Amino acid sequence: MKINKLILSFISAVAILLSTSVVSFAKVVGDKIVLGAAISLTGKYSSNGVHTQNGYNMAVDRINSMGGVKVGGKTYKFEIIYYDDESNPKRAAQLAERLISQDGVEFMLGPYSSGLTKAIAPVTEKYGVPMVEANGASRSLFTKGYKYLFAVLAPANLYLDVAIDLAVEKNNGKPVTVAMAFEQDAFSQDVRLGVLDAIERTGSKKVIDDKLPKELNDMAATLVKVKQMKPDVLVVSGHTKGALTAIRQIAEMKVDVPMLAMTHCDAAKLSKQHGKNSQYALCASQWHKTLTYKDNFFKDGMKYAADFQKEFGYDPPYQSAESSAALLVFKDAFERANSFDKKKVRDALAATNMQTFYGNIKFAPGGQNVDKPMVLFQVMCDGSGKCENKVVAPTKWASAKLIHPIPKWSER
Amino acid sequence: MNKNAIIYGVILVFGLVAPFVFPAFKVQLSILCVLIILATTWNIQGGEMGYNTFGNILFYGLGMYLCASVQVGMFFPLAEWTESGGEKTFVHTPTQFFQGMAAGLVVAAVVPTLIAGIIGYAILGLRGHYFAICTLGLGVAAGEISGGIEIIGAGQGFTTPPFPNVGGLEARGEFFYFLSFGALVLTFLAVRAIYSTRFKLILNAIRDNEDKAEAMGIETMKYKIIGWMVSAFFCGLAGGIMGGLVGYIDSTDVAFDGREMGVFMVLMAILGGKGTLWGPVIGATVFHIFKEGFWTFFLGWQYVALGVLIVVIVIYFPEGIMGWLREKYPERFGEVVDEADRKAQVELK
Numbered sequence: 001m002k003i004n005k006l007i008l009s010f011i012s013a014v015a016i017l018l019s020t021s022v023v024s025f026a027k028v029v030g031d032k033i034v035l036g037a038a039i040s041l042t043g044k045y046s047s048n049g050v051h052t053q054n055g056y057n058m059a060v061d062r063i064n065s066m067g068g069v070k071v072g073g074k075t076y077k078f079e080i081i082y083y084d085d086e087s088n089p090k091r092a093a094q095l096a097e098r099l100i101s102q103d104g105v106e107f108m109l110g111p112y113s114s115g116l117t118k119a120i121a122p123v124t125e126k127y128g129v130p131m132v133e134a135n136g137a138s139r140s141l142f143t144k145g146y147k148y149l150f151a152v153l154a155p156a157n158l159y160l161d162v163a164i165d166l167a168v169e170k171n172n173g174k175p176v177t178v179a180m181a182f183e184q185d186a187f188s189q190d191v192r193l194g195v196l197d198a199i200e201r202t203g204s205k206k207v208i209d210d211k212l213p214k215e216l217n218d219m220a221a222t223l224v225k226v227k228q229m230k231p232d233v234l235v236v237s238g239h240t241k242g243a244l245t246a247i248r249q250i251a252e253m254k255v256d257v258p259m260l261a262m263t264h265c266d267a268a269k270l271s272k273q274h275g276k277n278s279q280y281a282l283c284a285s286q287w288h289k290t291l292t293y294k295d296n297f298f299k300d301g302m303k304y305a306a307d308f309q310k311e312f313g314y315d316p317p318y319q320s321a322e323s324s325a326a327l328l329v330f331k332d333a334f335e336r337a338n339s340f341d342k343k344k345v346r347d348a349l350a351a352t353n354m355q356t357f358y359g360n361i362k363f364a365p366g367g368q369n370v371d372k373p374m375v376l377f378q379v380m381c382d383g384s385g386k387c388e389n390k391v392v393a394p395t396k397w398a399s400a401k402l403i404h405p406i407p408k409w410s411e412r
Numbered sequence: 413m414n415k416n417a418i419i420y421g422v423i424l425v426f427g428l429v430a431p432f433v434f435p436a437f438k439v440q441l442s443i444l445c446v447l448i449i450l451a452t453t454w455n456i457q458g459g460e461m462g463y464n465t466f467g468n469i470l471f472y473g474l475g476m477y478l479c480a481s482v483q484v485g486m487f488f489p490l491a492e493w494t495e496s497g498g499e500k501t502f503v504h505t506p507t508q509f510f511q512g513m514a515a516g517l518v519v520a521a522v523v524p525t526l527i528a529g530i531i532g533y534a535i536l537g538l539r540g541h542y543f544a545i546c547t548l549g550l551g552v553a554a555g556e557i558s559g560g561i562e563i564i565g566a567g568q569g570f571t572t573p574p575f576p577n578v579g580g581l582e583a584r585g586e587f588f589y590f591l592s593f594g595a596l597v598l599t600f601l602a603v604r605a606i607y608s609t610r611f612k613l614i615l616n617a618i619r620d621n622e623d624k625a626e627a628m629g630i631e632t633m634k635y636k637i638i639g640w641m642v643s644a645f646f647c648g649l650a651g652g653i654m655g656g657l658v659g660y661i662d663s664t665d666v667a668f669d670g671r672e673m674g675v676f677m678v679l680m681a682i683l684g685g686k687g688t689l690w691g692p693v694i695g696a697t698v699f700h701i702f703k704e705g706f707w708t709f710f711l712g713w714q715y716v717a718l719g720v721l722i723v724v725i726v727i728y729f730p731e732g733i734m735g736w737l738r739e740k741y742p743e744r745f746g747e748v749v750d751e752a753d754r755k756a757q758v759e760l761k
Contacts, residue, residue: 041712084711089569090666093658094439101585102436115569115662122574122659126584144571145501184559184567184663211560211567214664 028340032079033069036105038095038120040112043087044215047240048267048319052112052135054312055323056080062297069331071338078327085111089119096123106342109326114138114156114186121149130346132329134322138190142366149367150349152325156187157194158374159284160235163261164198166376166393167233170404176232179208181222183238191237191263207231216241223255233259243268251277258405266317271379271387279381280406287318287358288375288391290399297328298357325358378402431589438585442657444700445592449599449650450673451680451692453643456603458678459686460612461639462619467547469674470554471528471644473667475520475651477564480572480661482519483512494565506576513656520652521645528644532637539622555668570661588657595653599646606642607689615639683725685732694733
């Protein structure tokens, strides 16, 4: 069997290829601290992946240009190795493994979305690599006992329960009827659980509870039901595509509903893409530029938004802001740990208690940020058709009054 | 024959030392083993039997969910484990983890086999494109259905039990590597043994002319079903291992991943040469190396590069690498070549 010879030579070729392609970085090379990140540059989360990456890059540039990170009397600069995870959990887990075992990364930044963070967390945990993530909000991430996972954002179940409370309040404290449509993914399903809790708490009633497919681009069936059932609140969550689809079809089908609560409005650039059609949509957000938090690097939200606009040409969605904040947290932890020992950095992260332009950051034992509430904003347009997101709740930061109920399409 | 034994020995030794020689590539090597299993088992239908199935991903995904469910369910209430808002944390002891994994893998292999038997009985009467489309639907449907079942996490996904705190940092990688390599050896030996029996000839007869095979008294349906059950057994096993390796099961992106794994297994078998024993093995290896290379060196263009690779395969290697080699060096495949005849053919051209 001569064929075996071929196979043998083939295998040796593979062996040579593999052995020559081993590249080994250390976590700290010269004056650089190398962080690793798997980001969705392609696939269904690609637009939010880019928001995340822009946020990371913005903070890296800012921190490096303002003196870098001081550890042990020496100054270091941040550098990030990126890989594209294609919005696929399997790929993300593989890449985390690759960043740690091949590229020698010892500190990780999170990917975009809860699902991908869920896939990466077991890997970073096994290797004891601290990961500060800014885009995995699913509550179940924080109940697995992970010790090396830190999230700068508030958990997903808190996104829209405020909206239900608000609707009840507007209904003179009486229970409301709620229609729900959520994408089948880790994040949106967790938002749903939060809404269910709120419904139960307020004695409200759910009249529609639909699951939407991934790669969401049609929810007409749900909207037909909404037209029939006339609920007081319609809640939709499905990342960027969910927000865009909902607004597009609600306008097309002229669906009248007193309150429309969503997620990801700013990431989807709703007010820009759909203009007046997106008016009155109520959106959950981790951050808004008008909030009055401050830090030394980005000053405050308004300054951050202006700088971001200059650099990338669009208004920063909260996904970018929270990603930038992750770098600030890392810098702070490195300096307090005054070491690159993973365990020490992890302990320093756990003890984080700081304010950034994005909000206060303090981690619970589970790793979630417990010191930063969510805000709700509403898309509001002026006569000329220029639309803006204005914070309407909680009252501490509200810059406008909630418009409720949403005017009927026939009256607009 | 002697030479054969040496080759197998060399590959076995390579497989056993690989994780220590290339410690950084353990995960890629484990995935390679899984890919080879998938390509090899797809080849039983697509290559030997002539039934292009896209449905094998169903067994792979089933295996994944079953293995993880058994591993959790043996020791803890499954519903509480997958419940998103649950405040409780469950930790497997090492013994629980390995016992659960062992039991899980058995279930992950056996149940898909039975399901393949039932589904096969229902749909293996279809032929050609009809069969292909029908199986394509199976994977898609399974993904959507599993995404709605709360007890296995529905859209939230299913986090498989984390590897227990035993051994060093590398223990997890080594465990999953040897598990997948073991499964690969088992699959290869089983398929090789099957291919040396009359069973393979029957499959080939079905591929070449099913009606004639039937007319000759072969119960084609029976053999088609058995063939699919064999595939399902190893696909389920591979899925179970992959679930533990990835650590997180998502209904459409990880388990019933027809868009990637489901297509890749077909592609790998075709690249290597379908209808041969070694073709899928070579195809999967080449494919995996190219893929990882593209993902490293052409980041941002990886799918374009992969697309070009597929086009090149189809145009220049329509019969796959093995087919191409066979045409080029027929004598090495034990074919008797009549030199005069060969020359005459060349002159004709």
